[in-house]
Amino acid sequence: MNCTVVIPTIGRESLRVTLDTLLAALENGPGCAPREIIVVDDRQAPGAPLPLPPSAGHETRVVRSGGRGPAAARNAGWRAAATEWVAFLDDDIVPEPEWPARLAADLADLPPEVGGSQGRVTVPLPDDRPPTDWERNTAGLESAAWITADMAYRRSVLAELGGFDERFRRAYREDADLALRALDAGHRLARGARRTTHPVRPAGFWASVRAQSGNADDVLMWRVHGSSWRDRASEGRGLLRRHVLTTAAGLLALAATPVALRDRRGTAVVLAGAGAWTALTARFAYERIRPGPRTPGEVAKMLVTSAVIPSAAIRHRLRGLAVHRRARGWGGPQxxxxxxxxxxxxxxxxxxxxxxxxxxxxxxxxxxxxxxxxxxxxxxxxxxxxxxxxxxxxxxxxxxxxxxxxxxxxxxxxxxxxxxxxxxxxxxxxxxxxxxxxxxxxxxxxxxxxxxxxxxxxxxxxxxxxxxxxxxxxxxxxxxxxxxxxxxxxxxxxxxxxxxxxxxx
Structure with a gap:
């Protein structure tokens, strides 16, 4: 198969077994194996060489990308490849046993105008209870367009476009950005028949709050692709406007509190701001709690994080506006x-x-x-x-x-x-x-x-x-x-x- 598979990783111990399973499936699956598998070591301080699992054969090699994030790691991977096609996989996915053969079938005889091929991702959810908020968010990967959990591009297209935009330092939006640039350049993107499973990673109490850092990446998407980027990328409108209202109401109540302590007339402003903040926060928490599973731990997590998320989202949005205020389209180093x-x-x-x-x-x-x-x-x-x-x-x-x-x-x-x-x-x-x-x-x-x-x-x-x-x-x-x-x-x-x-x- 005239294809290289690129797998970025930061060597998480929790994914060692998953990476072993992934490499074994790629090298030992039925049909034609990829020409080469490149594991990109994206640890900031790699120290000792990244230990490859026992399943890794001579087709697998490691390159280092210096801990600059998934976009830079994928760029290091495809630039080290020499095949017509480069397929990108996440290090925590599990491909079906026939994945190499179906990848070869997906890529075979694609017309020249097709620059990329997307695989089909399944997120397993529990059968005995409704999914948690985090599990529902992860399940959104099943319908997401062009995600690099399983996405192949022609190497010539990657070179033409300058690869992934390395200003995206997280595993977020860099795949949609590349796909929009490919479509703008006149390339078609096809959907293949190969399938992978994307398990739900364990998530801590504050995972949904940390995820708000993606609001800064959304600013970069807006700067580069214009105000219609969400529609073009099949993304929903999000809750940013409501988060602005919630945060503004809370700030109004806080700002008016010193006045209310000195003058009764400020009390009405405090009550109005606090009331609006409480109502908006309660609505947000209810929307997250209602689908289930409504266990005490999940309800407590939703109540606390729903109070924090709006201000976190606005803070990251403002950070993005500052960092990307001069952002232009990506074309590699200027x-x-x-x-x-x-x-x-x-x-x-x-x-x-x-x-x-x-x-x-x-x-x-x-x-x-x-x-x-x-x-x-x-x-x-x-x-x-x-x-x-x-x-x-x-x-x-x-x-x-x-x-x-x-x-x-x-x-x-x-x-x-x-x-x-x-x-x-x-x-x-x-x-x-x-x-x-x-x-x-x-x-x-x-x-x-x-x-x-x-x-x-x-x-x-x-x-x-x-x-x-x-x-x-x-x-x-x-x-x-x-x-x-x-x-x-x-x-x-x-x-x-x-x-x-x-x-x-």
């Missing part, structure tokens, strides 16, 4: 920031002599390719020789000017003049230079890719929320290579990875 020494030019320790500048072979061509595609270019470089007294700031600027003579215009230069013990915020692996460069170019750090030759470059990228690509040299340690989420053998190959994740018109 800026590429390079380390200087041993990445763009040969490393000459503490070099202050422009005559000793020697570009790395292929550097000019790699930068010109980015320029032709409208990608802006910057350099972020540690220059501790200034703090050591070996070179001056003027020496660094003269060397940088010579670099531009060889490699062409650089849109932004940032260099750190401090030494390792100065505890500054700009010296890599701290993110200061990346954040400053992004601000000067009017983009977010998440709109940037960073290409460098040592682990500090990649750590700085991760700390800033940017994509990091390591191009190892003779001084790159093996441990740095092992920890890098993405590596490329040459500078040109790194640029290929950046351009392969962009959409160009």
């Amino acid at each position: 800026v590429v920031l390079f380390d200087r020494d041993d990445t763009l030019i040969r490393d000459v320790p503490y070099n202050g002599d422009p005559a000793r500048v020697e570009p790395v072979p292929g550097a000019r061509g790699a930068l010109d390719r980015l320029r032709r595609h409208g990608v802006r270019i910057g350099v972020v470089s540690n220059q501790s020789g200034i703090a050591k007294g070996r070179i001056t700031t003027g020496d660094v600027r003269r060397v940088n000017a010579r670099v531009e003579e060889f490699l062409g215009r650089i849109d932004v230069w940032e260099f750190c003049p401090h030494d390792g013990g100065d505890a500054c915020e700009c010296r890599k692996p701290r993110p200061g230079m990346i954040e400053r460069a992004a601000e000067r170019l009017g983009v977010l750090p998440s709109d940037c890719a960073v290409i460098g030759d040592i682990g500090g470059d990649i750590e700085a990228a991760a700390a800033a929320g940017a994509r990091g690509i390591l191009v190892p040299t003779g001084r790159t340690r093996r441990s740095e290579i092992a920890l890098a989420p993405e590596t490329a053998p040459t500078l040109n190959a790194a640029v290929d990875m950046v351009l392969g994740g962009r959409r160009f018109r």
Whole structure:
């Protein structure tokens, strides 16, 4: 089968058995197995290699994505694939035994205009009682469109669209966003016959309150896809407007309380606000309690969380409006920031002599390719020789000017003049230079890719929320290579990875 299966995971111990079952089904099911299975280790501090279950065979390999969230993990997975199709599965689903064969049948002979194929998801619910509020929410996955619990895309479509939008840091909305962009680009999305089961995960008392963080992601969807995105994504209108009224009523009562303590006339305002808040909260709680199971524990949970959810939803909505106030459509990195020494030019320790500048072979061509595609270019470089007294700031600027003579215009230069013990915020692996460069170019750090030759470059990228690509040299340690989420053998190959994740018109 000309398909790779990508499974992001953060290595949760509770899902070890599920992942074992999943890999066994993919490798040992009847029919043609996937060409390759890529498990993406998305732990922020992976440490030891992710232990694969005993069922994992030679078709399975692990890549690391640096703990940047499910969207970035899936991007790392499909970029590492080399097949026509890439199928994405969650690490907590259970495929039917015939899933590989039915995937092959779903993808066989699809016309070129079909860019994706969605599987069918079943959520098992209890037979002996009505489902809880959390179970009902999970059951919504059965009717959700384009969810990556089981979704396959042509690799060429992923490359054209720039993959998943990495501004979505949670497993929420990133799949709908990709599907809407695929439809906008003229690709059709089909529904296949393969089936998976999505068990209901255990959820704590406050799970429904934590889920309100998705309101910030909804702002990004609105910014990118317009006010009609819910209709296009087959999403309901939600309860945000009612949550606004509930929160406003509660704030009014709180704000009027000091006045009421001094003046009786404020009492009416307090009573009106408190009454409206109580009525709206009671209605919300009743709607969640009525379907069942109405056990004492479930009723208590619904009463408490229904009082908290409206304000939590509004808080996350405001956070989304602030964070995504300048959001534009996703097209992969808009800026590429390079380390200087041993990445763009040969490393000459503490070099202050422009005559000793020697570009790395292929550097000019790699930068010109980015320029032709409208990608802006910057350099972020540690220059501790200034703090050591070996070179001056003027020496660094003269060397940088010579670099531009060889490699062409650089849109932004940032260099750190401090030494390792100065505890500054700009010296890599701290993110200061990346954040400053992004601000000067009017983009977010998440709109940037960073290409460098040592682990500090990649750590700085991760700390800033940017994509990091390591191009190892003779001084790159093996441990740095092992920890890098993405590596490329040459500078040109790194640029290929950046351009392969962009959409160009």
